Amino acid sequence: MKKPLVAVTLAAAAVPMLIGVAALPRPGDPTAPAHTHVAAHYIEAGARETGADNRVTAVLLNYRAFDTFGEVLVIFAALAAVIAVRSPATPGGRADDMPGPGPGLPISPVVAFIIRLTAPFIALFGAFVIFRGHVSPGGGFQGGVILGALLVLLSLVLGRGAERPLLAVPLARWLQAAAPLAFTGVGLLGLALTGALLGYPAEPERHALRELMMITLDVGIGIGGAMIILGLFLEMRGD
Amino acid sequence: MTGMLLHALTIALAVTGALFFLAGTLGLLRLPDFYSRVHAATKCDTVGAGAILLALAIHVAPHPEALKILVLLLLVLLSSPTSGHALARAAHHTGLEPWRRPGERAR
Numbered sequence: 001m002k003k004p005l006v007a008v009t010l011a012a013a014a015v016p017m018l019i020g021v022a023a024l025p026r027p028g029d030p031t032a033p034a035h036t037h038v039a040a041h042y043i044e045a046g047a048r049e050t051g052a053d054n055r056v057t058a059v060l061l062n063y064r065a066f067d068t069f070g071e072v073l074v075i076f077a078a079l080a081a082v083i084a085v086r087s088p089a090t091p092g093g094r095a096d097d098m099p100g101p102g103p104g105l106p107i108s109p110v111v112a113f114i115i116r117l118t119a120p121f122i123a124l125f126g127a128f129v130i131f132r133g134h135v136s137p138g139g140g141f142q143g144g145v146i147l148g149a150l151l152v153l154l155s156l157v158l159g160r161g162a163e164r165p166l167l168a169v170p171l172a173r174w175l176q177a178a179a180p181l182a183f184t185g186v187g188l189l190g191l192a193l194t195g196a197l198l199g200y201p202a203e204p205e206r207h208a209l210r211e212l213m214m215i216t217l218d219v220g221i222g223i224g225g226a227m228i229i230l231g232l233f234l235e236m237r238g239d
Numbered sequence: 240m241t242g243m244l245l246h247a248l249t250i251a252l253a254v255t256g257a258l259f260f261l262a263g264t265l266g267l268l269r270l271p272d273f274y275s276r277v278h279a280a281t282k283c284d285t286v287g288a289g290a291i292l293l294a295l296a297i298h299v300a301p302h303p304e305a306l307k308i309l310v311l312l313l314l315v316l317l318s319s320p321t322s323g324h325a326l327a328r329a330a331h332h333t334g335l336e337p338w339r340r341p342g343e344r345a346r
Contacts, residue, residue: 105332114321118314 038063050200051210053135060139061214065198069187072179072221079176079228079235086235107156115153122150130222131215140179140218144225151230162234176227182220186213249294256290263287272338273330281323288315 025032042055042063050058060068126146133139160166167175174181183198190199190213193206200210259282266279289312296308 105329108325108328111321111325114317118317 049202050214051207052214054133054137054139056137057133057139057214057218061217062200065183065187065217068217068221069180069183069198072183072224075225075228076177076180079231082232082235112157115157119150119154122146122153126150126222126226130218133218134211134214140221141225143218144222145229147222147226148229151226152233155230155234159234172227172231175223176231177224178227179221179224182217182224186217189213245297249298252290252294252297256287256294259283259287259290273335274327274337277323277326277330281319284319284323285316288319 025034029035042059046055046058046063047053050062052058052062126143128143129138129146130140130143133143158166165172187198190201191197193199193201193209200213202210263279263283266282267276270276270279292308292312292315296305296312299305299308
């Protein structure tokens, strides 16, 4: 009874997908819908309309800001799910499911030295990618990943274990929610200024404010993304 | 004349790098245990990538991009041996015994 049902369900899901894939335009087709509707407008008027010289940033934070809001919520939900699954119901309840090469191995002095040596440069690069994303490839997501990798490395050298965390847990939780919080704040500010959620003021004399709103979003995405990567690492490494 | 010499140096360095990558890949596939494979793979990243990056830097010099490539080279020279060391250290800590010739006794 169950097997035919599974097969029918799979077929019902697969057939429309295969038909859809077969109907996709050829790669690079200039008459494809993706190239004939809004793309030309984004390329032509993106910088003027949004104030972001980088068209990807213009689409990400302005034309498709709702999509990006959804994306940061998905990333935050991923961390929330991992915390919900991993955290013990009672304190100290996970001592016996400790995988990996025992907790007794101290960090190698070579690795510690190299991490300390390169950390400032990695931090500078991450911040550069976040702030430079306004005018060139980069932005909050990419810079956040770089900063997140840096935090993971630093947690190997400076980490003090789950009992005495470097950042108080409530503060870390707020920072992990930085991206949704930034979107909520900027979105409500836009609502107050223009009457539309995540709207940006278009008047020329308010350009500085518009830039500031977009940079706030990028910094929020960057900090939130970095903290979420660190949170996933700390939750899943098993100590 | 100098241009030709620089060109020859670029080609020689790039070929050296490619040969190290070949040897490293062969070692990764054919060597008997974890330690010797890490050793082979790390050679690829340091000497192989290092020689190719140096060749590229000479090729684009005196363009400022050459400086960026040199910084990248420095990063590879720092990070690749470190990761090799960390891998081998973790394996040693878990008690993984190095491979020996059949019949050879552990010291």
